[in-house]
Amino acid sequence: MLERKKLKGGTQVTFVLPEDTPDGPVSVVGDFNEWDPAAHPLKPRGDGTRAVSVALAASSAHSFRYLAAGDYWFDDEQADGHDGANNRIRT
Structure with a gap:
């Protein structure tokens, strides 16, 4: 799941x-x-989830994936799209 919060810039x-x-x-x-x-x-x-926050520039697009133990790569179903093997997110 992706949570987004607008920041200045x-x-x-x-x-x-x-x-x-x-x-x-x-x-x-x-x-x-x-x-x-x-x-x-x-x-x-505390709510039974785990998370990390990343600050990204406004009006940008980025590729990402999750990496778990055992070299297990996986996707986020809420990504804005895909570019081949990677998820895409737009800010």
């Missing part, structure tokens, strides 16, 4: 997943963090 995008699906650590990786799995790991929240 950009958008805060929060990437949200259930706390235990999939099992183990999960990161959001994309062109906004040079596809670095250590840059944005999802962390547990």
